[in-house]
Amino acid sequence: MSAMLAPDARDRYPSRRATEAALLTREDPVVHGSSVDGPLDAAQLAAFEQDGFLQLDGVFSGDEVAAMRAELRRMTDDPEIRADERTVVERNSNEVRSIFEVQAVSPLLDKVVTDTRVADVARQILGSDVYLHQTRINHKPGFDGKEFDWHSDFETWHVEDGMPSPRALSASIALTDNFEQNGPLLIMPGSHHTYVACVGQTPEDHYQASLVQQEIGVPDRTSLSILADRHGIASCTGKAGSVVFFDSNCMHGSNGNITPYPRSNVFAVFNSLHNALQAPFGAPKPRPGFIANGHPVAI
Amino acid sequence: MSAMLAPDARDRYPSRRATEAALLTREDPVVHGSSVDGPLDAAQLAAFEQDGFLQLDGVFSGDEVAAMRAELRRMTDDPEIRADERTVVERNSNEVRSIFEVQAVSPLLDKVVTDTRVADVARQILGSDVYLHQTRINHKPGFDGKEFDWHSDFETWHVEDGMPSPRALSASIALTDNFEQNGPLLIMPGSHHTYVACVGQTPEDHYQASLVQQEIGVPDRTSLSILADRHGIASCTGKAGSVVFFDSNCMHGSNGNITPYPRSNVFAVFNSLHNALQAPFGAPKPRPGFIANGHPVAI
Numbered sequence: 001m002s003a004m005l006a007p008d009a010r011d012r013y014p015s016r017r018a019t020e021a022a023l024l025t026r027e028d029p030v031v032h033g034s035s036v037d038g039p040l041d042a043a044q045l046a047a048f049e050q051d052g053f054l055q056l057d058g059v060f061s062g063d064e065v066a067a068m069r070a071e072l073r074r075m076t077d078d079p080e081i082r083a084d085e086r087t088v089v090e091r092n093s094n095e096v097r098s099i100f101e102v103q104a105v106s107p108l109l110d111k112v113v114t115d116t117r118v119a120d121v122a123r124q125i126l127g128s129d130v131y132l133h134q135t136r137i138n139h140k141p142g143f144d145g146k147e148f149d150w151h152s153d154f155e156t157w158h159v160e161d162g163m164p165s166p167r168a169l170s171a172s173i174a175l176t177d178n179f180e181q182n183g184p185l186l187i188m189p190g191s192h193h194t195y196v197a198c199v200g201q202t203p204e205d206h207y208q209a210s211l212v213q214q215e216i217g218v219p220d221r222t223s224l225s226i227l228a229d230r231h232g233i234a235s236c237t238g239k240a241g242s243v244v245f246f247d248s249n250c251m252h253g254s255n256g257n258i259t260p261y262p263r264s265n266v267f268a269v270f271n272s273l274h275n276a277l278q279a280p281f282g283a284p285k286p287r288p289g290f291i292a293n294g295h296p297v298a299i
Numbered sequence: 300m301s302a303m304l305a306p307d308a309r310d311r312y313p314s315r316r317a318t319e320a321a322l323l324t325r326e327d328p329v330v331h332g333s334s335v336d337g338p339l340d341a342a343q344l345a346a347f348e349q350d351g352f353l354q355l356d357g358v359f360s361g362d363e364v365a366a367m368r369a370e371l372r373r374m375t376d377d378p379e380i381r382a383d384e385r386t387v388v389e390r391n392s393n394e395v396r397s398i399f400e401v402q403a404v405s406p407l408l409d410k411v412v413t414d415t416r417v418a419d420v421a422r423q424i425l426g427s428d429v430y431l432h433q434t435r436i437n438h439k440p441g442f443d444g445k446e447f448d449w450h451s452d453f454e455t456w457h458v459e460d461g462m463p464s465p466r467a468l469s470a471s472i473a474l475t476d477n478f479e480q481n482g483p484l485l486i487m488p489g490s491h492h493t494y495v496a497c498v499g500q501t502p503e504d505h506y507q508a509s510l511v512q513q514e515i516g517v518p519d520r521t522s523l524s525i526l527a528d529r530h531g532i533a534s535c536t537g538k539a540g541s542v543v544f545f546d547s548n549c550m551h552g553s554n555g556n557i558t559p560y561p562r563s564n565v566f567a568v569f570n571s572l573h574n575a576l577q578a579p580f581g582a583p584k585p586r587p588g589f590i591a592n593g594h595p596v597a598i
Contacts, residue, residue, distance in 0.1 A: 038471065043591075046301075097362055132464040143448075143520055143523075147555050147557050148440075149557060150557060178536060180480075181479075181485060181532050181534060181554065183554065186480060186557070186558075216576075218438065221442055221559065223558055224442075225559040228558065228559045228560070229559075233480050233558060235479060235480060252364045254557070255480065255554045255555050255556065255557055256554055256555045257445050258446050258448060258449060258485070258530075258552050258553070259527065259532060260520065260523055260524040261527075264388050
């Protein structure tokens with residue numbers, strides 16, 4: 001093994017270091033606050049602790065959702081935003097798929113991702129002040145929306161961005177209706193209690209950057225089958241304006257979408273101020289700031 | 300336009316002839332028999348007439364399903380069957396995806412596709428003796444099962460195989476559980492009353508065989524959006540052993556499958572003896588017999 005990726009005593013969540021996968025038990029807590037901190041009640045916090053996610057319906061009104069969708073259209077039509085490195089344009093269709101760091105690009109979305117209806121939930125679950133680790137707006141088109149394979153966000157944030165522990169969560173704000181057939185977010189409920197150490201490092205003499213890029217950070221199929229058999233798979237369906245909060249270590253993904261109905265969501269990743277990034281645990285240098293914010297300032 | 304594809308007075312279901320799509324009203328009946336013919340009761344026949352499909356649960360027992368799955372494994376492991384032109388092997392994984400004309404390949408599956416629990420329903424709905432137009436076994440793997448885009452089977456059977464009218468139906472026998480997330484059959488209920496004339500023929504001077512192959516027989520997105528808005532989308536979920544019967548002109552498709560759970564089905568297409576194939580309505584020569592049976596013999 002290379003020196004850089006040698007086992008590291010400080011690393012409680014090793015990944016991409018071994019030739020075999022491993023299912024490790026998460027030791028860190030999931031819920032750090034209590035119901036007296038509001039806005040979630042004890043039952044909601046218990047559900048989040050158990051399942052690793054919680055959906056709140058009707059958080060944003062129809063008018064607010066309409067304004068966000070109009071803003072998304074404005075942004076995707078803006079040549080300057082399209083050309084920005086923070087914008088991901090699909091190769092085949094030239095359609096905008098994602099725009100990162102939306103709080104810097106759009107005053108309206110800046111208000112959305114720091115809105116107390118969302119941020120207060122993050123502060124309560126994480127039991128501290130929070131900052132935005134990453135934000136983005138995602139547009140999954142109808143007819144040929146592509147799938148996202150199973151993954152844990154925390155595995156990537158830990159290995160590539162240096163996030164020490166899974167004291168972070170995502171909020172996904174639905175700008176369109178999500179139903180079973182248009183590729184909704186799929187989560188294995190309870191999988192956040194298990195950390196899948198991914199197979200990654202290939203022997204140095206077989207090292208090829210491009211291959212490693214495709215293979216590392218991907219949970220192996222045996223581990224995924226074990227987790228799916230153990231936990232089942234839940235679909236996060238709901239109307240536009242609903243918000244799904246999910247733990248950073250949930251095993252999640254989504255199927256493609258052949259229906260005519262696209263899916264758009266605003267994502268905000270909240271990290272605890274006590275969980276600020278360190279040096280990456282398994283990558284030579286940190287990712288760009290618009291993907292992994294290195295300046296923890298409370299919102 | 301070329302002579303071969305010129306408008307044809309005998310063709311009540313024209314397709315792949317024009318540069319614009321069209322939604323045509325189906326004139327032929329859907330249900331030809333009545334409840335006195337059994338086994339379906341009046342309510343079930345009315346549901347099939349209205350929705351274009353009907354699911355019957357628990358048609359085959361757990362033991363029967365286990366035997367069929369064992370037979371599928373035996374067939375996919377048989378080098379002779381793998382090499383047969385009737386077997387479709389996936390390019391990347393070398394996994395068997397489909398085997399056609401299963402009644403000729405497997406005595407067990409021959410019994411299944413002619414079983415009275417299935418064939419009697421076909422005879423009742425189609426109001427006549429029936430024969431097997433096409434049979435196949437499909438295996439959609441877990442983790443990276445691919446989607447099937449929206450289509451009407453009848454459009455293809457009419458244009459390419461010379462089936463005169465939509466007096467035909469498919470029975471899909473589930474060998475595995477079908478649930479919302481592993482890419483179940485999706486049907487637009489009621490869409491079978493509308494025939495989508497597909498855009499096909501490109502001007503002769505732009506003609507390219509490969510392009511045409513990908514474009515023809517594919518419903519356009521505007522027509523699909525109209526049908527989906529009008530009819531909605533139903534998922535055919537159910538346990539192994541269930542059977543979905545669906546009209547030949549249903550608009551249907553399926554999403555991909557990232558779950559660890561594969562989907563296997565036996566398909567049998569029943570055509571009325573009064574609806575035997577003629578010359579193809581829009582293709583120079585008929586497809587091979589294992590895809591489109593040109594010998595109508597009652598089962």
